[in-house]
Amino acid sequence: MQDKAALKKIEGLGEGIAYEIKEGKNPRFVTAARTRSNILFDKKEGYLRLGSAKEERNFINVAQSKKFMQTVAIAAKCHKFLQENLHTTIRGLFYQLKFSLGEDVDESIFSEQAESNPLIEDLEVSLGVKREELNLNANRKGVLAGNLKVIDTFGNERQEIDASKMGRSGWAIPSDVDNDIEFVDVKAKYVIVVEKDAIWQRLNEDKFWKKENCILISPQGQATRGTRRLIRKLADKGLPVYVFTDSDAWGWYIYWTIKTGSINLAYIGEDVATPEARFLGVTMADLDKYEFLKKLTIKASDVDLKRAQEMLQYEWIKKHKEWVVELERMIKSKIKLEQDALQGPKLTFVGDYIREKIRKEDWLP
Amino acid sequence: MQDKAALKKIEGLGEGIAYEIKEGKNPRFVTAARTRSNILFDKKEGYLRLGSAKEERNFINVAQSKKFMQTVAIAAKCHKFLQENLHTTIRGLFYQLKFSLGEDVDESIFSEQAESNPLIEDLEVSLGVKREELNLNANRKGVLAGNLKVIDTFGNERQEIDASKMGRSGWAIPSDVDNDIEFVDVKAKYVIVVEKDAIWQRLNEDKFWKKENCILISPQGQATRGTRRLIRKLADKGLPVYVFTDSDAWGWYIYWTIKTGSINLAYIGEDVATPEARFLGVTMADLDKYEFLKKLTIKASDVDLKRAQEMLQYEWIKKHKEWVVELERMIKSKIKLEQDALQGPKLTFVGDYIREKIRKEDWLP
Numbered sequence: 001m002q003d004k005a006a007l008k009k010i011e012g013l014g015e016g017i018a019y020e021i022k023e024g025k026n027p028r029f030v031t032a033a034r035t036r037s038n039i040l041f042d043k044k045e046g047y048l049r050l051g052s053a054k055e056e057r058n059f060i061n062v063a064q065s066k067k068f069m070q071t072v073a074i075a076a077k078c079h080k081f082l083q084e085n086l087h088t089t090i091r092g093l094f095y096q097l098k099f100s101l102g103e104d105v106d107e108s109i110f111s112e113q114a115e116s117n118p119l120i121e122d123l124e125v126s127l128g129v130k131r132e133e134l135n136l137n138a139n140r141k142g143v144l145a146g147n148l149k150v151i152d153t154f155g156n157e158r159q160e161i162d163a164s165k166m167g168r169s170g171w172a173i174p175s176d177v178d179n180d181i182e183f184v185d186v187k188a189k190y191v192i193v194v195e196k197d198a199i200w201q202r203l204n205e206d207k208f209w210k211k212e213n214c215i216l217i218s219p220q221g222q223a224t225r226g227t228r229r230l231i232r233k234l235a236d237k238g239l240p241v242y243v244f245t246d247s248d249a250w251g252w253y254i255y256w257t258i259k260t261g262s263i264n265l266a267y268i269g270e271d272v273a274t275p276e277a278r279f280l281g282v283t284m285a286d287l288d289k290y291e292f293l294k295k296l297t298i299k300a301s302d303v304d305l306k307r308a309q310e311m312l313q314y315e316w317i318k319k320h321k322e323w324v325v326e327l328e329r330m331i332k333s334k335i336k337l338e339q340d341a342l343q344g345p346k347l348t349f350v351g352d353y354i355r356e357k358i359r360k361e362d363w364l365p
Numbered sequence: 366m367q368d369k370a371a372l373k374k375i376e377g378l379g380e381g382i383a384y385e386i387k388e389g390k391n392p393r394f395v396t397a398a399r400t401r402s403n404i405l406f407d408k409k410e411g412y413l414r415l416g417s418a419k420e421e422r423n424f425i426n427v428a429q430s431k432k433f434m435q436t437v438a439i440a441a442k443c444h445k446f447l448q449e450n451l452h453t454t455i456r457g458l459f460y461q462l463k464f465s466l467g468e469d470v471d472e473s474i475f476s477e478q479a480e481s482n483p484l485i486e487d488l489e490v491s492l493g494v495k496r497e498e499l500n501l502n503a504n505r506k507g508v509l510a511g512n513l514k515v516i517d518t519f520g521n522e523r524q525e526i527d528a529s530k531m532g533r534s535g536w537a538i539p540s541d542v543d544n545d546i547e548f549v550d551v552k553a554k555y556v557i558v559v560e561k562d563a564i565w566q567r568l569n570e571d572k573f574w575k576k577e578n579c580i581l582i583s584p585q586g587q588a589t590r591g592t593r594r595l596i597r598k599l600a601d602k603g604l605p606v607y608v609f610t611d612s613d614a615w616g617w618y619i620y621w622t623i624k625t626g627s628i629n630l631a632y633i634g635e636d637v638a639t640p641e642a643r644f645l646g647v648t649m650a651d652l653d654k655y656e657f658l659k660k661l662t663i664k665a666s667d668v669d670l671k672r673a674q675e676m677l678q679y680e681w682i683k684k685h686k687e688w689v690v691e692l693e694r695m696i697k698s699k700i701k702l703e704q705d706a707l708q709g710p711k712l713t714f715v716g717d718y719i720r721e722k723i724r725k726e727d728w729l730p
Binding site: 092345 | 449452454457459460461502504508515517519524531535536537538541562566567571572661708709710713
């Protein structure tokens with residue numbers, strides 16, 4: 001159904017351009033500006049989004065006509081993918097463009113993918129659709145286990161996937177979690193997002209998600225578009241979202257990206273950010289709460305220390321004094337903590353830690 | 366069952382050491398040397414394995430006693446994990462070692478993981494078990510779809526996973542594909558290993574594995590231990606294995622690692638190498654067979670060209686004249702081909718290509 005909406009939108013764009021040509025006007029394409037100055041932090045909503053600045057591209061304009069033509073070529077290709085009901089990636093799209101622009105123009109106007117990528121984003125913004133709706137798959141990564149069923153209508157086959165029956169593997173989170181996919185029977189009480197796949201596996205082996213009736217997700221590092229979107233969708237179902245990472249630059253980055261979105265994806269900020277997310281740990285403050293961790297700290301890297309300094313400048317971080325204390329503590333002590341360290345005394349402590357933190361409502365905003 | 370074998374082997378090691386101490390002898394630990402000079406290419410079998418050189422480590426030896434103690438500490442931890450029936454990673458093991466060596470020794474003798482990693486390999490080689498049997502999970506990556514069922518006995522629950530009913534996601538290949546996991550109903554005719562997840566998704570959407578009755582795997586880049594082991598196991602069931610990568614340094618590396626194993630894993634070469642594997646493409650020779658590809662080449666990088674030169678020196682490569690021709694062609698033309706390029710004329714051509722290549726028996730050894 002959403003596929004059809006995207007199809008109609010592309011057709012609308014084409015009809016508009018055709019009309020302008022027929023009327024003897026200069027065909028134009030309008031999109032929101034994705035420049036740094038038009039990316040802002042929405043204080044009320046709590047995520048990064050685009051401002052109101054627009055960008056116009058005209059066909060009869062020496063500086064813009066090539067880009068204009070390229071954008072139309074991309075729209076035409078996506079229209080074809082939607083009609084064929086087939087998916088590809090932005091790399092596959094690049095090769096289609098390189099091969100041929102269409103039946104009439106047999107000239108390669110795309111020599112590098114760096115040319116087509118930003119134009120795809122232009123199209124997403126202009127049409128108000130995500131690339132997933134244009135049948136372009138993004139990279140996927142991330143895994144899930146829990147009391148949740150997925151109906152995946154895939155190539156006209158309806159497959160029910162039960163995320164509580166996926167053994168040691170879990171359900172691999174797809175690129176697109178919106179189209180032809182449905183989440184039913186979401187019976188869990190909360191969502192826990194665990195940075196490392198290794199810790200996910202540890203918790204999955206303990207059947208943590210079953211005992212706690214939660215949904216256990218690992219983005220397996222930085223979260224992809226698909227995983228961020230899935231977390232947003234689960235939050236929309238009213239589930240609290242807790243994030244559990246290392247206490248270092250990379251861990252904080254993963255958390256804040258899930259929570260506030262990112263500069264790169266500010267143009268779809270609303271769809272991928274989860275401002276309600278809470279940071280469960282590990283924290284430098286844990287060193288006071290769990291005596292054994294004192295023995296298991298490791299040296300913070302220069303990257304960690306530099307990142308902590310930078311983060312102290314962000315308005316959405318410095319308004320939370322708990323975060324300021326946390327970051328300053330690392331800068332001063334020059335040590336960091338990994339989530340793996342919780343396994344020091346016993347392997348199953350990782351789960352005990354999460355349980356206790358949630359029970360005590362001991363998290364950072 | 367295999368867990369029990371590993372348990373017995375660790376106990377045997379411990380009993381041997383205890384006996385040596387009781388007899389007033391110098392306790393010792395013998396393992397195969399994993400130095401470069403002891404890694405050889407087995408021409409007959411077609412993979413990299415260790416030679417016969419041994420390494421002995423004695424407790425009463427100033428240079429060796431710390432390592433000896435560390436190795437015993439690792440063995441003791443793995444013994445505990447096996448008894449508890451819990452898994453962790455080499456990172457989790459490191460933190461357990463850092464936390465405490467045991468009840469008596471409360472001193473941290475491991476300061477960095479770089480110290481514990483090689484000792485784990487020592488133990489694997491010495492006991493003739495893989496780390497997976499010591500309840501140490503390795504990184505996992507890789508995905509599979511096809512007519513194959515998996516019985517995953519996971520935390521005493523027996524879960525049947527049908528790899529033909531996993532929708533767009535596929536079955537995530539676990540770290541350990543040997544213990545408490547069974548492959549049943551493997552009804553496919555062959556295995557096709559596709560470098561990129563994006564191409565895997567393309568083929569999965571086309572239900573390529575269903576139409577062809579094959580098993581469709583993507584290692585999602587370089588293959589992990591688990592994925593290599595799985596390919597080996599499927600080959601043991603009599604299935605031909607075809608590998609399909611980019612025609613560049615990285616693609617060739619992925620292929621040759623699957624086929625002949627790697628220097629790092631030479632100590633388990635027999636278990637992870639698949640010398641029967643064939644290279645389906647893409648090849649530089651495809652440029653003569655598929656006219657449209659001429660338009661879709663891209664520039665080879667310096668890394669690609671350097672790697673091609675290096676590969677021409679390997680004995681197991683230079684004996685195949687098809688490979689020599691292939692590598693020399695890239696060096697001369699300075700261009701490369703990606704598997705994604707096959708989508709240029711139409712998205713579904715990727716599958717047609719594989720089908721045709723197999724039908725014509727057009728592959729490299």
